[in-house]
Amino acid sequence: MTKMSKIVRTIASIAFPFAMIYGLYVIAHGHLTPGGGFQGGAIAASACAMILVAFGSKWTLDKIKEKRLSVFESLGGIGFIAIALLGLVFGAAFFNNFLTGSNFLFGTIPATGSGLADINTGGVLPLMNFAVGLKVIVGLFVIVLVMAYAATSFKEDKK
Amino acid sequence: MSTRNIAAVIVFSIVAVFFIFTALLMHPFGVPDESDMDDYIIDNTQEETGANNGVTAVVFDYRGFDTLGEATVLFTAVAGVIMIFRRLKND
Numbered sequence: 343m344t345k346m347s348k349i350v351r352t353i354a355s356i357a358f359p360f361a362m363i364y365g366l367y368v369i370a371h372g373h374l375t376p377g378g379g380f381q382g383g384a385i386a387a388s389a390c391a392m393i394l395v396a397f398g399s400k401w402t403l404d405k406i407k408e409k410r411l412s413v414f415e416s417l418g419g420i421g422f423i424a425i426a427l428l429g430l431v432f433g434a435a436f437f438n439n440f441l442t443g444s445n446f447l448f449g450t451i452p453a454t455g456s457g458l459a460d461i462n463t464g465g466v467l468p469l470m471n472f473a474v475g476l477k478v479i480v481g482l483f484v485i486v487l488v489m490a491y492a493a494t495s496f497k498e499d500k501k
Numbered sequence: 502m503s504t505r506n507i508a509a510v511i512v513f514s515i516v517a518v519f520f521i522f523t524a525l526l527m528h529p530f531g532v533p534d535e536s537d538m539d540d541y542i543i544d545n546t547q548e549e550t551g552a553n554n555g556v557t558a559v560v561f562d563y564r565g566f567d568t569l570g571e572a573t574v575l576f577t578a579v580a581g582v583i584m585i586f587r588r589l590k591n592d
Contacts, residue, residue: 373552378560380571415579422572426565437565442551451551454544464552470561470568477572481579492586 344494345398354396361389369475373464379471383478390483399490411480411487418477425466425473441465 345351365386372378394402429438441448442465450463461468528534542555542563550558560568 373554373557375554376556378554378557415576419572419576422569426569437562437569439550439562442549448551452547452553454547459553464557465550465562467550467552467557467561470565471557474561474568474572478575481575484579485582488583488586 345401346396351396354392358389358393361392362386365389365479366475369471370468371459371461372471372475373467374459374461379474380478382471383475384482386475386479387482387486390479391486394483394486394490399487399494402487403491411484415477415480415484418473418475418480421473422470422477425469429466439465439467441469 365382365384365388368375368377368382368385369379370382372382426437429440430436432438433440443449443451448462448464448466448468450460452460452463533539542559546555546558547553550562552558552562
């Protein structure tokens with residue numbers, strides 16, 4: 343995939359931060375509003391895919407390091423399982439929500455029924471949302487990136 | 502019409518009748534027969550998990566194993582895509 347026109351590239355650069363912020367917002371508010379790690383990760387990954395489409399896979403691969411993507415995806419997966427295992431250590435079972443009701447992080451329990459949302463609630467749910475979100479962003483972006491790069495190199499082989 | 506077409510029409514009509522009867526026998530929308538689990542989750546989610554979003558509470562807390570499987574599926578998909586396209590590049 344080669345670069346697209348300058349108009350497309352400019353619009354993509356302007357829209358990228360907003361799309362990224364929206365995706366991260368959906369991830370961060372996963373325990374309060376509709377959405378969560380998977381959905382917000384998909385939004386943020388589509389923002390990255392937009393950059394990829396506008397600037398081409400060669401440019402994108404020059405800018406980022408492949409190693410770092412693998413580290414981030416592994417960090418998401420390991421973090422998710424680590425939080426689940428911490429439930430086994432501090433709580434009763436695997437995936438136990440040990441932070442709810444504690445005075446530590448995200449420990450507040452909201453009043454039952456509808457009311458104003460408090461970001462400091464949810465126990466381990468926000469942490470798991472972050473882990474899964476990181477994993478989904480990097481995972482989906484890697485899928486698109488590898489496919490785009492393979493298509494480019496395949497075309498060059500044919501020439 | 503050939504015999505195959507006639508047979509197809511007959512089979513299609515039987516299946517359509519079954520579907521229509523099933524649709525007519527369904528309980529009305531929004532009034533489930535068994536709602537014990539729904540009621541439990543709606544009543545206790547905020548107290549037990551501290552999250553206002555019941556769906557996220559179910560996905561990450563009550564059914565955490567399911568999400569672990571989903572994350573594994575995503576990982577496998579990424580690994581498979583990378584495997585296929587790396588191969589193509591080296592040929």
